[in-house]
Amino acid sequence: MTELPEMTEGGEEPTSARVILTISAIGALAFMMLYSVLYPGHPFPGLGSVLPLFSELGDSVVWFFLMGIGLGVGMLVATLLGETIAD
């Protein structure tokens, strides 16, 4: 009778996208923790403070969120154009 191993190791790995997403989330969390420790009581810098190009947008964090939606819509348009041309 062959003895069964106590445990076995698989060869699967998580997808790169998931790894990058997790690291990004932890990185963002780390940044927020660090910022709140270094500058207690100060609001987070807005897009205009980080990138001088967008300085006219003001210091609101909402622009980071809107930029995310803008990127998503941009990817949609790019996909549409790419697929149409490929067709």
Add this chain to the structure above:
Amino acid sequence: MDFKIIVLSYIIWLLAVRFLASRGLGPFSSFAKDFTGFLLGKGLGPANDLIEDRPGTGARTWYAHGILWFILAATLSFTSLWTAHEPYALHSLGAVGYSPTTEQATAAVHVAAAFGALSMLLIASGFASQAKLCGGRLASESNAALMAWAWSGVVFVGVIISHTDMIGGTNWFELPPVYYILFTVLGLPLFFNHLLTMSASDSPVLIPQWFFVMGFAALIWTGPATMALMTGESEILSWMLVKVLFGGWLLSQALGVAHHVVPSALGVPLWSRSLASVALFGTFLTFSPLGAAAEVGAVSDSLQAIVAILLTLSLLPIIATVANLATTAGGRMSESYGVKMTMLGVALLVPIGVGSLFTSVSAFGGGAEQSHIAATLDTLAIWGVCGAIALGGAHILFPSTTGRSLASVNKSRWTFFLLLFGVLGFGVGQLIADHVNAALGAEVVVAALEEAGVTPPDTAVAVQVFASIMFYAVAIAGVLSAQNMLSGAFRGTKLGDDTPTRGTSPRRHIVTGATTVRNLLSAGVGLDTEISMEGGSGSSGHISLADLSAPEADEESEEGEEGEEGEDDSGDSEEDGASGAVLEPSGGFSKMLKAELVSVAESAGLDSSGTKADIIARLNAA
């Protein structure tokens, strides 16, 4: 306008539509069909030739517009929520002329969300569902597609008007009444398209189809009712229009989609026809609790009591729907993310419906004590209930309009979780903020705090920030859905050669040997298909699916096999054993543990000794 006349006109109109749609117009039916078909096909003249009249075109166009409006409306909602706690966040946009007031931003959100995102996605799913149930195509696909462009244009105009001084102060119907009549005008050809499609099919009309048709009837009723509103401001009529918009239109379309996609995607029959009927009639014959922000001033006690009873009765169709669909889905919900999204919306109906009920009752002639949470409840009804069902329906039905599957299951998973956490996080956070703001804003509390010289902490603002960020997930869910649908339309796996839609179920289906209900359903068998057992078993004719094991048992007994156990499973294993074949699992034998392989080998009568490789080799050879 008198409340009784308003309600009676609505009920009589709906009953008339129900009666005429089921009985027809007698000797005029044929003429009416031909004439309506002509109008749908040729009424728009050369414009109709701009779009091909191919199966799936209509629903696909509605989906394309609807999902784009979903992203835009969710973004507008997000910015409205954000500016509620940071009023000058978007101040810089004033440089390009965009500086809406709170009322203007809210009006834009209402138009874009209710008429743009949800109406268009739900109409798309309604058309896709109708086509699948009626032989694969609409009566006029090109007309449906053209109407999508027109509808989208009207919504766009509405969003523009929302940013002007033309908006009024009425809850929910902020735009000039004449604007809403346009939706009735556009709804007419869509309504007739549904009716013509149903009349061209021999299949019996099912509950989802009635939801779609009656929902359009309700939408069409809002046109004349709104014209009455133009003759003079009527608080009760405005209130009624909001209830019809939420219950008669949005909720009915959402429930129609849910009643179709859950059983259809899971391959199981809808659990209860009676509960579905309760949901159908209850949705239209009661006042929906959704649309809680609509208020009516002082009314008589008797009227207040009647409305309170009709509002409370609206919980019946809600509970019937939840019970019916939850039982239908059972433990198989995990098989489809589209079903999960749909069931999320259905499940949220209960808490949001109950919350909206109390708010609506107090808002109709009462003191509107719950008015501070009304806007949040309406937002949850829009995005949590109708939005989730609309996205779920799109995930399940959109592939049938393109003939290709969605691009990525991973994106569907992300969409579901973003929607789930976005809606729940927003709901919890915003309701907390609403209650804190209402408590701290009470006159007595403000006076007491001023007297004591105490400044309350801005805890509510922090919670509002959390709620806004959570709602952002809903907007991203829309973006992911759009990407999934767009990529799927180009590169998704082809569903089959006879795509984009499956035809009606065959009239007759022949079964040889053992089979399962799943196999029958995947072969396209419908409830009314006549199932015949090959081999003269004597069971030919119309039999129930549950009796399918009997012929197999008969065959075995005819072959002289003794020790019949009469169970499907044992019958199958005997057959396998006799032939010596061992069925390989989907993952292959190599994925199985050795103990499992030993068990399989022993059950197949093979030698189970040796290494895994030895056993697998014997099983493969068997």
